[in-house]
Amino acid sequence: MTSPVAGGVDCDLHPAVPHLTSLLPYLNDYWRDQVTTRGMTDLVSQSYPPNSPISARPDWRPAKGKPGASLADMRAQALDPFRVSFGICNPLFGVQMVFSEDMADAFCRALNDWLAKEWLDNDARLRGSIVIPVQSVEKSVAEIERCATDKRFVQVLMLVMGDMPLGKRAYWPIYAAAERLGLPIGIHAGSSYHNPPTSVGWGSYHIEDYVAQAQAFQTQLTSLIVEGVFARHPNLKMVMLESGFTWLPSYLWRLHKFWRGIRMETPWVDRAPLEIVRSNIRFSSQPIDAPPEPQTLNRLFDHMQSDELLLFSTDYPHWQFDGDAALPEGMSPALVRKIMIDNPLATYARLKETVS
């Protein structure tokens, strides 16, 4: 087993909102009453059915309540074993699924306040991602600006399956705000289900939706690159979270091949797609969609032609690995250091700032 090195960053942790009522203290009077008077109980996304094996590793599943709802558990099961200096919290709570932008905004604000108060305040290692109501670009920008004053927020969080492709220019004020504030955009697996969860319609199964996440990351990467997001915002970094990464090399070969022939359609793409990925895109390490033997993965790392793309993650409490085997077999200590420490610190500039 490859040992982790101390002092790293876990770039994908999922603190769970126990219940919609947990957010009540963070809602204003109107929304608090809306929730109670209309009988809203919880926002549970099909992306992670609570009892699905993916949603929690058996030994991380508490006897009662949602996996990931306990800070004590997160410390004992993720932060301490991997001896990280920082853990970035990416709350997955179905706020993006409601269709009212006002309601989504209220819930996002409450969620971000809840995260700060009940998690970031209680463990100095923890950092947060700002969840935004993507249905309204204006409200999203406002929420980014509001939360960014708290330096413990280090990223803006969006879902990989949303209302429209992420490269679309309507979203660009969000990217401008993030770039201006030095915040990467984290794009996480999961869907708002406002569109069918695959490129060919609605599949039948949870496993099908989950496997399809990788394809969604691929189409989103195409969108972000060819729409020219990084031509307009060269300093903006985006982190693909829980995306898998072993599809990346062959995906880039195809994109590159077509770009050479249809360059004139998107002439602002003036660098090869691989170069854009190297400069602006990162991937959290879990899940690793590869066979267990190290040779294959080492070949894949060679195909990727960069050791700067991966950022360490456990994806706690999702079940992606057993025991402490968060890092693949046969990884050199130098590469472990890069993935656990150097690459995340280079990506999340705010991690280097002291927070009071």
Added chain:
Amino acid sequence: MNIQFRERAGEASSADAKSHDAKSPAKTAIADCDIHPVRATATELYPFLAKRWHEHLETYGKHPYQGMMEGPPYPKAQPNASRRDAYPPEGGPQGSSLSFMQQQHLDPNNVVLGVLNPLATGQGIRNHELATAICSAINDWQIDKWTSKDSRLKGSIVVANEDGPTAAAEICKRGGDANFVQVLLLSRTAEPLGQRRYWPIYQAAEEVGLPVGVHAFGFGGNPITASGWPSFYIEEMVGHSQCQQAVLSSLVLEGVFDRYPRLKMIMIEAGFGWAPSLSWRLDRNWKRLRSEVPHVKGLPSETIREHIYWTTQPMEDPERRDHLFDVIEWTGWDRLLFATDYPHWDFDEPSRVLPPGVSDANREAFYLGNAKKLYGLA
């Protein structure tokens, strides 16, 4: 000293000026598993289509699962999405002339087996009766214009796939006809292709002993990404890879190959570079989530390895050929079917797609052997 000086009244063409080609050595025999025959005129299909549909088409048109009767919404990279040098000298769009196809492609490239995949058929048309009629007409047209005139060419049975039983009937009708070597579906359908409404198609294909090809494109009414409609044609082109991954996942996770164990399927024109990573992802998640899909009996990667073939075009083109060889090893040299996509613009020139360093056995399998075996023409 040799000057050839060419005057040409109409369109400039370099066809006559290519004296260098006449001196090229004889090329290896190849299979081309993705050729697109095209109608020269709108009415070319009429002899095979009942009269009532002539008037219907002229009045109401085709009515597909996307808005444009003439378009398309993602305009192509070249006219008719085809090579600009593939216009037949007698007129008509690229791919509409058998003689020119022979002259420009089949003969000089020594294509000994050419699989026809007609697009722009009844597939993806919302009026199911019309869809059925056009598909049947296209199948007749393939025989009349192409396969009966050039024995190297073999057709694909196109079916109005959104209704399983009607589609199955067409397959059973054509099964056993040596003009056809496969059933053809498009990848973007109303529901993912593994779903039960399409099972009669697979049942019929298995019964008549034909593989089923799934070709990129089509419209089924769904946005072409899981996050809505992208802006650019390049996104559609790259996106065929993701569509095909979703199709394959659906086929595997719905247990289509457990249900129809003799069925073989071909992923056409979506590349194959993604095959290993998708297989690994399916395996990992099936091991974890298999209780949700008890009808999926075995490891997805093994199912894929046993039942799935891939046409090569557009050929993966990494900078380093050892990377390409890795991916082919992981996919299987015995699973690849060479294709050019003639006359489309992203045509793969046969002599240029494989870098040096391939064994003779693998080269033979890649260019011809696998196709002959799969299509029962060995």
Added chain:
Amino acid sequence: MTRHVIAPVDELPPGTRKFLTIDERPIAIFNVNGEFFGLLNRCPHQGAALCEGALIGLAQSSDPGEIEYTRLGEIIRCPWHGWEFDIRTGQSWCEPKRFRTRAYAVNVEPGTSLVKGPYVAETLKVSVESDYVVVDL
């Protein structure tokens, strides 16, 4: 370098191109707005007849959505994969370091300076009033 006489200038008006084989090399000569260019008619990518492609301008962008379109008619798109080549230099736009096609210097020579003899094709009418398109190979 050998000079080859191609045609009288007025037989190759602006917007036209001529295909020829010289020393077994397929080439095409273009007249773009009165200027003459010669290219090897073989795309360095997969060997397509490059010179049958469409001539367009150069699309560049300093900001997504904004297009600066210049050099109309000076970019040739390969008829197959659409790769863009600069007709003046043969340089490809996507991978300038890796791919370029062979460009040939093309000049218009006044009739009186032509070298007479075996380099003149029989079908050509030599006249002192006509200018000739001549290519160096």
